[in-house]
Amino acid sequence: MVETGTTSSWWRAQLHLHHHRRWIPTFFTTHKTLLAALWITFFFTVFLWQQRSAASGFLIFRRPFTYRAFPKLRPVAFNLTDFGAVGDGVTVNTVAFERAVMAISKLGKKGGGQLNVPPGYWLTAPFNLTSHMTLFLAEGAEILGINDEKYWTLMPPLPSYGCGREHPGPRYGSLIHGQNLKDVVITGHNGTINGQGQTWWKKYRQKLLNHTRGPLVQIMWSSDILISNITLRDSPFWTLHPFDCKNVTVRNVTILAPVFEAPNTDGIDADSCEDVVIEDCYISVGDDAVAIKSGWDQYGVAYGRPSKNILIRNLVVRSMVSAGVSIGSEMSGGVSNVTVENVYVWSSRRAVRIKTAPGRGGYVRHITYRNLTFENVRVGIVIKTDYNEHPDDGFDPKAFPSLHDINYFSIHGEGVRVPVRIHGSEDIPVRKLTFRDMSVGITYKKKHIFQCAYVEGRVIGTIFPAPCENLDLYDEGGHLIRRSTSQNVSDIDYDF
16 A cells, blocks of 8 residues: 555656646757756846946946945035046046146135046146145045156155255156145045056166156145045155144055065155154055155254154055064154054065164154064164265264164064064164063074174063163063173174
């Protein structure tokens, strides 16, 4: 009875399946024809989608930008196209930018104006900003710098430098420039300002330029500056250069340039600036990711504008040529009260560096590094006192800078060849140096891992690798364990 019931059920199932198969067209009886039908259905669906999308200008396989309305950040807002601009990457839109800025310059008493740059490729020669202005770049908007230097204005040397950084005499101005401004915002939905620096870099290497290359964005003698939510890339020279400015915030900015073959493309150079915050940024460039400066030799001393009260935090940076975060080497006006914290430096030549030389004068003091992480970095912490580049022969060789009160707290990482290289000198000793909570995995197992010369300071608690003999040792409670016998012992090895 059981076998009979099972057999009957099986036959009923087969009859049921046969009944449904009669309704399936014979066209689908093989795998090949079924696959062909699926492809036909797919392309027919895509065709219908493309037809519906054509009105919006989106073509198949091109990534569409989701439209995001421009926020109104000023009482009055303009679109760049209102002034005749064309975003085709070919039309030169300098006049449109200049007309827009002129219109905004008349609105200062009403709270200023906003210039919206819509999606597109907006080729332009250099242009100036105005006070009480917001430059807003939409997602998919890209301002392109024209790469023929004849369109770039020549400007006098920076007063604290005395000459161009690369050549005597004048220098090229920046693609986006501003002087003596107040209340300027450059922001957006992560639009891009692209300096198209490839031609500049090639001419520089071939020694075909007679003047110092221009930055991508430079704002001078100004206050209340906010730069956020944009991408800056491929600058001819330094990327973002605030000079002698107060109250500057750079937040959530991506800065990019090739890590090789893009000379001197520093990410952010805060130069003789006061009250600066640089935070939440990603920077990968062909020189220092961030550099704090304040003038060059006798010109910087005479100009006398220090960089001070600077907070650098929450960065991811990379520099295969120079350093993640640098102070100097042009620091003749002085640098003080700088905090660098929560910074991740990866695949770089150096992580954090202070560099100076005889002839600079000035000082570097009250500097705190906290919660730094190094990964695959050749040299982690560097202080270098023989960075001998000078604007001319007029510097005072006895103008020795002062370096003191420099602190390194909570330093960690792996894949580091030389964790510390503090290279003071008899004329420029490094004083009041502190290390606390340091553990860095090293890739070089021989001597000279923690290098020191003419250094006076202390180590608190246990750190790895073992510190040099120049530093006093304290336990976690701050009790002296061992006094250094000499702060002038030199253990510097540049062979690796």
